Amino acid sequence: MINFNPGPSQLYFTVQDHVRKAFKEGIPSISHRSKQFEKIFSEATENLRTLLSIPSNFQIYFAASATELWERVLQNLVGTHSTHLVNGAFSKRFYETALLLNKKPNLIKADDGKSFDGKITVDKETELIAITHNETSTGVSVSINLIDNLAKENPQALVAVDAVSSLPYPSFNFHNVDSVFFSVQKGFGLPAGLGVWIVNEKCHVKAEKLLSSGISIGSYHNLKSYQEFGKKNQTPETPNVLYIYLLARVAADMLERGIINIRRETEYKAAILYHLLAKHPLMKPFVKAKEDQSKTVIVADCGDHMQKINQALQAKGMTPGDGYGAFKSNHLRFANFPTHSKEQFELLVDTLEGLV
Amino acid sequence: MINFNPGPSQLYFTVQDHVRKAFKEGIPSISHRSKQFEKIFSEATENLRTLLSIPSNFQIYFAASATELWERVLQNLVGTHSTHLVNGAFSKRFYETALLLNKKPNLIKADDGKSFDGKITVDKETELIAITHNETSTGVSVSINLIDNLAKENPQALVAVDAVSSLPYPSFNFHNVDSVFFSVQKGFGLPAGLGVWIVNEKCHVKAEKLLSSGISIGSYHNLKSYQEFGKKNQTPETPNVLYIYLLARVAADMLERGIINIRRETEYKAAILYHLLAKHPLMKPFVKAKEDQSKTVIVADCGDHMQKINQALQAKGMTPGDGYGAFKSNHLRFANFPTHSKEQFELLVDTLEGLV
Numbered sequence: 001m002i003n004f005n006p007g008p009s010q011l012y013f014t015v016q017d018h019v020r021k022a023f024k025e026g027i028p029s030i031s032h033r034s035k036q037f038e039k040i041f042s043e044a045t046e047n048l049r050t051l052l053s054i055p056s057n058f059q060i061y062f063a064a065s066a067t068e069l070w071e072r073v074l075q076n077l078v079g080t081h082s083t084h085l086v087n088g089a090f091s092k093r094f095y096e097t098a099l100l101l102n103k104k105p106n107l108i109k110a111d112d113g114k115s116f117d118g119k120i121t122v123d124k125e126t127e128l129i130a131i132t133h134n135e136t137s138t139g140v141s142v143s144i145n146l147i148d149n150l151a152k153e154n155p156q157a158l159v160a161v162d163a164v165s166s167l168p169y170p171s172f173n174f175h176n177v178d179s180v181f182f183s184v185q186k187g188f189g190l191p192a193g194l195g196v197w198i199v200n201e202k203c204h205v206k207a208e209k210l211l212s213s214g215i216s217i218g219s220y221h222n223l224k225s226y227q228e229f230g231k232k233n234q235t236p237e238t239p240n241v242l243y244i245y246l247l248a249r250v251a252a253d254m255l256e257r258g259i260i261n262i263r264r265e266t267e268y269k270a271a272i273l274y275h276l277l278a279k280h281p282l283m284k285p286f287v288k289a290k291e292d293q294s295k296t297v298i299v300a301d302c303g304d305h306m307q308k309i310n311q312a313l314q315a316k317g318m319t320p321g322d323g324y325g326a327f328k329s330n331h332l333r334f335a336n337f338p339t340h341s342k343e344q345f346e347l348l349v350d351t352l353e354g355l356v
Numbered sequence: 357m358i359n360f361n362p363g364p365s366q367l368y369f370t371v372q373d374h375v376r377k378a379f380k381e382g383i384p385s386i387s388h389r390s391k392q393f394e395k396i397f398s399e400a401t402e403n404l405r406t407l408l409s410i411p412s413n414f415q416i417y418f419a420a421s422a423t424e425l426w427e428r429v430l431q432n433l434v435g436t437h438s439t440h441l442v443n444g445a446f447s448k449r450f451y452e453t454a455l456l457l458n459k460k461p462n463l464i465k466a467d468d469g470k471s472f473d474g475k476i477t478v479d480k481e482t483e484l485i486a487i488t489h490n491e492t493s494t495g496v497s498v499s500i501n502l503i504d505n506l507a508k509e510n511p512q513a514l515v516a517v518d519a520v521s522s523l524p525y526p527s528f529n530f531h532n533v534d535s536v537f538f539s540v541q542k543g544f545g546l547p548a549g550l551g552v553w554i555v556n557e558k559c560h561v562k563a564e565k566l567l568s569s570g571i572s573i574g575s576y577h578n579l580k581s582y583q584e585f586g587k588k589n590q591t592p593e594t595p596n597v598l599y600i601y602l603l604a605r606v607a608a609d610m611l612e613r614g615i616i617n618i619r620r621e622t623e624y625k626a627a628i629l630y631h632l633l634a635k636h637p638l639m640k641p642f643v644k645a646k647e648d649q650s651k652t653v654i655v656a657d658c659g660d661h662m663q664k665i666n667q668a669l670q671a672k673g674m675t676p677g678d679g680y681g682a683f684k685s686n687h688l689r690f691a692n693f694p695t696h697s698k699e700q701f702e703l704l705v706d707t708l709e710g711l712v
Binding site for chain 1: 426547
């Protein structure tokens with residue numbers, strides 16, 4: 001079966017070989033305080049740095065999930081006020097996390113399936129602007145341009161980008177973002193259980209400032225603790241050594257393939273699927289505005305034909321992702337990650353094309 | 357190499373086969389909202405329930421590590437005052453976690469290598485008594501009797517037991533504990549990256565009470581959220597599906613072997629190593645009092661002979677654990693987990709016996 005579910009995703013095609021090698025080398029039981037682990041940590045972070053062009057003023061840390069990182073971002077970077085751009089289920093949960101942590105978040109809302117129009121006014125008290133780059137529930141992407149403008153217009157605020165279902169595709173301007181995070185079971189095609197947090201020196205300063213003022217920034221996964229251990233290429237706790245190893249290897253594989261090629265192929269695959277959806281008699285793209293259409297999670301509004309289309313795909317060995325939440329009976333979601341080949345997307349498009 | 361490091365431990369001997377099977381069945385990329393995942397969740401929790409005789413008023417939840425669970429226990433079960441029994445590096449970190457979360461913890465201290473003597477007086481304001489059953493740094497175990505007495509003498513407080521490097525060996529009286537947690541890379545011999553939290557209904561009530569009074573109990577991994585998803589055999593976030601599957605399988609293997617046998621073998625292996633240490637010319641047990649000696653992490657005080665002993669073991673294909681922290685140059689630590697066979701322990705003892 002070809003799995004187009006947006007997460008957990010189909011594994012990157014090299015993962016199983018790397019797992020086999022890891023067990024042969026005893027990686028799952030090495031000490032996280034050993035030189036061998038420090039080398040793995042360093043390879044994982046440096047391969048990511050090269051792959052995503054992350055500047056040297058950013059550090060890279062590991063958590064268990066992007067869900068954990070919603071919490072860590074808000075604990076470490078917000079005393080009271082964050083402002084959240086919300087246009088779907090996941091950006092909403094980021095906002096709700098702030099409420100659960102007793103912060104006072106502001107909400108800027110767009111309808112499901114839409115990005116944010118016109119001038120976005122951010123309260124001047126805002127310490128952090130929280131942006132979900134790719135709304136996995138509905139397939140909307142916020143433009144890099146919008147992120148850049150928000151950063152420039154609000155120099156007093158930090159900018160945090162949830163890039164869960166988009167990386168490694170997008171190329172962020174790292175001088176306009178302070179924190180980016182994702183989990184590895186989407187674009188990187190790894191088993192779920194690892195989150196990656198990319199933060200610059202301003203985030204460290206902010207966390208230190210909150211701590212000095214008596215606000216708790218969490219315990220082991222606070223930025224002070226991350227930094228102290230990260231300097232030694234270590235983690236504060238016993239981490240998921242195996243998955244950090246796998247991330248190092250998959251990032252190396254992607255480097256070899258070339259990020260330019262990965263991005264170009266992503267755009268090609270997205271183009272042929274959106275092209276088909278635009279003219280298909282049984283379905284249409286849920287996201288109308290071309291510039292808001294996600295390249296990595298493509299959502300088809302199938303109306304009453306969802307079951308029929310789903311069954312036709314399953315019959316040809318393809319599993320689409322279900323629609324999310326209220327859209328479960330009408331939508332199908334198609335992940336377009338680096339592990340999905342051009343041939344797989346061509347088969348998908350051909351199969352959908354044959355449906356009338 | 358036979359790995360006696362207390363953590364990450366040598367893998368349980370069935371793990372690699374289970375990993376192979378998991379990849380063959382596509383487990384790493386199944387949806388965490390699927391029936392297939394719910395079945396895995398249910399098998400993992402029910403196998404643990406049977407293995408450890410966990411009563412039905414307890415629920416079982418998953419986190420990323422025991423380090424995370426220090427934080428979750430304190431967030432969910434303590435408004436202001438916890439009392440911590442501290443006799444080494446790990447119980448101290450549990451206490452320090454409370455400080456970092458802006459709680460007001462009390463400290464009851466014993467020297468390194470010792471348990472807690474005489475009557476332990478717990479402040480009546482204490483909401484939670486935090487006990488580290490097995491101090492991994494020094495090889496001291498707190499007796500089940502001590503836990504039972506503390507619970508009976510302090511009915512106003514919840515009792516939380518960190519059982520990181522002891523389970524599945526100890527048999528707790530679950531009517532005298534409210535919360536037990538551990539991570540899987542010790543006694544269960546799995547790769548690091550999963551923590552297990554066992555909580556009773558009193559813990560849920562306490563968390564709800566804190567929440568109603570306006571105290572943050574965290575976001576996705578708070579007990580309310582755990583319970584809501586746990587009822588459906590699901591997790592609040594995308595979890596480490598593969599490791600939950602592996603835990604289900606290893607717990608099933610242990611059930612087949614029989615917990616009575618595992619406990620008996622653990623005692624046999626501990627007995628022959630402590631017997632040797634008591635009479636060895638170059639080393640002695642670091643923990644003097646027999647009743648305080650951990651059965652699962654056995655610490656040898658090697659004085660000036662550490663290097664020599666270490667090298668002799670390595671030459672025979674055995675890796676002991678380093679001494680912890682200040683004891684790095686004098687101690688060696690030997691994990692005695694279910695994955696370590698009687699034959700491996702006999703080889704260890706024979707090799708040490710040959711050293712003079």
